[in-house]
Amino acid sequence: MSAPLILTIGSILLAAVIPFIRLRREAVIAIAVLGAALLGAFALLMPIEEALSMGTTGVRVEGTWMILGRALTLDDGNRTAVGFLYLIGAFMIGGTWMAERSRYLPSVGLIMVYVVAASLMVKPFLFAVLFIELAAMGAVLILVEGRFQARKGALRLLILYTLGMIVLLWAGWLVETGGITSGATQEAMQATAFLALGFAILLSIPPFHIWLPTAGEEAKPYGLMFVAVILQSAGLFFLLFFLNQYPWLRQNENLFAGARLVGAVMVVFGGAMAIAQRQFSKMMAYALLADFGVIVIAVGTGQAAGYELAIGHSGVRAISLAVWALGIAVLKQREGEDTLERLEGSLWRFPYATGATMAGLFAVGGLPLTAGFPGRWALMTILAPVSGIAAGAILIGTVAITMGGLRWMIAMLRSRSGSEERISWPERIFLMSGLGLCLVLGLFPQLTYPLVVKAGEGLMNLLP
Amino acid sequence: MISWLRELAMIAVGMAFITGALAIVLKDRRWMLLMLAGEYIALTWLVGLALPIQVAAAKLVGGMMACAILAMSVVRVGYESRLSEREGLPSGFAFRIIGVLLVSASMWGLVERGGMFLPQAVHPAAALGSGLLLGLGLLHLGISEEPFRVGIGLLSAMAGFEIVYVVVEPSLAVLAFMTAIHIGISIVVSYLIVGASTDEVEGLS
Numbered sequence: 068m069s070a071p072l073i074l075t076i077g078s079i080l081l082a083a084v085i086p087f088i089r090l091r092r093e094a095v096i097a098i099a100v101l102g103a104a105l106l107g108a109f110a111l112l113m114p115i116e117e118a119l120s121m122g123t124t125g126v127r128v129e130g131t132w133m134i135l136g137r138a139l140t141l142d143d144g145n146r147t148a149v150g151f152l153y154l155i156g157a158f159m160i161g162g163t164w165m166a167e168r169s170r171y172l173p174s175v176g177l178i179m180v181y182v183v184a185a186s187l188m189v190k191p192f193l194f195a196v197l198f199i200e201l202a203a204m205g206a207v208l209i210l211v212e213g214r215f216q217a218r219k220g221a222l223r224l225l226i227l228y229t230l231g232m233i234v235l236l237w238a239g240w241l242v243e244t245g246g247i248t249s250g251a252t253q254e255a256m257q258a259t260a261f262l263a264l265g266f267a268i269l270l271s272i273p274p275f276h277i278w279l280p281t282a283g284e285e286a287k288p289y290g291l292m293f294v295a296v297i298l299q300s301a302g303l304f305f306l307l308f309f310l311n312q313y314p315w316l317r318q319n320e321n322l323f324a325g326a327r328l329v330g331a332v333m334v335v336f337g338g339a340m341a342i343a344q345r346q347f348s349k350m351m352a353y354a355l356l357a358d359f360g361v362i363v364i365a366v367g368t369g370q371a372a373g374y375e376l377a378i379g380h381s382g383v384r385a386i387s388l389a390v391w392a393l394g395i396a397v398l399k400q401r402e403g404e405d406t407l408e409r410l411e412g413s414l415w416r417f418p419y420a421t422g423a424t425m426a427g428l429f430a431v432g433g434l435p436l437t438a439g440f441p442g443r444w445a446l447m448t449i450l451a452p453v454s455g456i457a458a459g460a461i462l463i464g465t466v467a468i469t470m471g472g473l474r475w476m477i478a479m480l481r482s483r484s485g486s487e488e489r490i491s492w493p494e495r496i497f498l499m500s501g502l503g504l505c506l507v508l509g510l511f512p513q514l515t516y517p518l519v520v521k522a523g524e525g526l527m528n529l530l531p
Numbered sequence: 532m533i534s535w536l537r538e539l540a541m542i543a544v545g546m547a548f549i550t551g552a553l554a555i556v557l558k559d560r561r562w563m564l565l566m567l568a569g570e571y572i573a574l575t576w577l578v579g580l581a582l583p584i585q586v587a588a589a590k591l592v593g594g595m596m597a598c599a600i601l602a603m604s605v606v607r608v609g610y611e612s613r614l615s616e617r618e619g620l621p622s623g624f625a626f627r628i629i630g631v632l633l634v635s636a637s638m639w640g641l642v643e644r645g646g647m648f649l650p651q652a653v654h655p656a657a658a659l660g661s662g663l664l665l666g667l668g669l670l671h672l673g674i675s676e677e678p679f680r681v682g683i684g685l686l687s688a689m690a691g692f693e694i695v696y697v698v699v700e701p702s703l704a705v706l707a708f709m710t711a712i713h714i715g716i717s718i719v720v721s722y723l724i725v726g727a728s729t730d731e732v733e734g735l736s
Contacts, residue, residue: 135702197712200712211723221723225716226685236696
């Protein structure tokens with residue numbers, strides 16, 4: 068049996084069984100988390116292409132699964148990325164225990180994680196975009212769950228990702244058949260233009276971000292966070308695979324300058340819009356945009372250190388965003404809405420949820436001593452001699468989101484009305500762990516960055 | 532390949548144009564679904580210019596499955612399609628006709644002048660049919676935000692793309708995957724249509 072086949076069967080079986088388990092909600096989520104974590108551990112630790120003796124019989128797990136002439140391959144180049152993806156998926160699915168009553172997120176979320184993992188394993192890698200499209204379909208189900216009238220953001224996501232898939236498949240064909248060896252030829256310029264358009268759609272770069280704020284208004288915050296993190300991470304790895312594969316793309320300095328500029332625009336635009344929002348989940352949507360702008364800038368450095376930071380930051384942001392979204396989801400559940408007016412004084416009524424929310428927000432914004440800061444600081448150090456504009460944009464984005472966060476914090480502290488609502492001890496521990504994680508990762512970045520960066524092991528040409 | 536498929540390929544192009552255009556102009560969802568089915572017949576015919584017809588027939592089967600899935604949701608929610616959910620967005624009959632004619636003429640011009648960067652191996656009829664379906668699908672997406680119409684627009688645009696993509700990537704895996712995506716889109720769109728109608732009913736009661 069092959070490892071990709073085991074991951075496929077395991078993920079599909081688990082996702083199919085979860086909706087039918089008649090146990091308490093906590094137990095069902097625990098099964099989903101445990102299943103995803105086991106699949107992650109399998110991808111990370113299982114010896115592949117080696118004979119294992121099990122008593123009297125020997126077992127050999129193959130690394131490749133052929134299907135209709137194409138291959139899904141789990142090897143040393145991608146197993147860390149696949150494993151981490153499942154583990155981050157398990158972490159985020161675990162948050163649904165407190166976040167919101169979601170019927171679909173544990174099962175559809177698991178399928179999304181599998182499909183994105185398959186996009187990392189498929190050979191030729193160009194077909195990864197087909198898997199990302201499948202993940203986008205799953206995202207629609209999560210975004211509209213229970214609120215079908217509020218479906219505009221989900222529909223926009225489906226439209227954009229389908230068009231993005233078409234553009235990238237076409238770009239891939241141009242690249243494959245053009246015999247391109249230099250970025251200066253007409254074929255290369257055509258292919259680069261298609262690639263830029265396709266990735267702009269996939270990475271939600273403005274103006275193709277329009278689904279995000281709309282979904283921020285309509286969807287449940289935790290579901291939105293899950294979808295955005297999974298889809299944007301898939302897009303990032305797909306982009307890195309492209310850069311890794313084609314030297315003429317890596318030598319195109321204009322492409323990197325463009326990425327830095329676009330990233331800077333994302334950071335400033337996202338930060339400016341975030342500060343102006345009066346609905347917390349919509350603010351999160353814009354902060355997501357600004358935060359991903361930092362990753363785009365990191366890729367735009369065109370240096371190994373920049374790629375490492377992009378990968379590392381994509382792992383850390385999943386944690387910060389999960390904590391923020393978890394806090395918002397709890398507040399929205401208890402208060403009914405997550406508007407600035409409604410959340411006035413919420414710190415006194417829901418101190419744990421408010422604390423987790425603020426810690427997540429400041430970590431996403433990149434405030435010093437929080438999880439988002441070390442990556443930004445390191446990136447600014449690299450950028451200073453290359454692009455002062457991009458470094459300045461990161462600083463502006465950080466200040467903007469932090470100011471926005473302070474505005475919300477003041478509102479949450481303002482009127483001391485109502486008494487503290489009691490929540491259970493496990494819930495307190497869960498929220499405080501999230502808050503603590505945002506601080507610990509800020510104080511000790513060496514705990515996560517070197518580990519997460521291993522996800523890029525297969526990118527031999529980018530990370531020699 | 533059956534030779535008459537190639538000789539009469541312009542009929543498939545005409546079919547792609549008529550069905551793609553009527554899918555935008557009409558308002559009754561039953562007729563729109565029939566037009567979508569017609570688009571899939573045209574798609575199969577034009578894909579058959581590059582692939583063995585037995586393989587191309589898989590597109591027809593997949594397309595009909597997508598139509599059937601959409602039909603089930605339409606039966607449940609009713610046949611009248613709203614064009615625009617937003618006030619002020621132009622979507623009248625004359626606007627749609629003019630839009631269809633402009634987009635079709637543009638796509639024709641684009642294909643004729645080689646503006647779509649198509650490979651030499653693509654049959655001229657396939658190129659034109661592809662351009663028309665792609666353009667009309669995008670127009671459909673541009674003028675409506677109603678899930679049913681968005682679904683039809685997406686499936687049309689994808690059908691247009693596939694006509695030329697099978698020439699450059701004729702592998703079975705990609706063919707199967709693309710068919711799965713057609714079915715997936717129709718499932719997601721049906722889910723949205725039925726879910727929204729359930730919400731409306733619950734809101735009224």
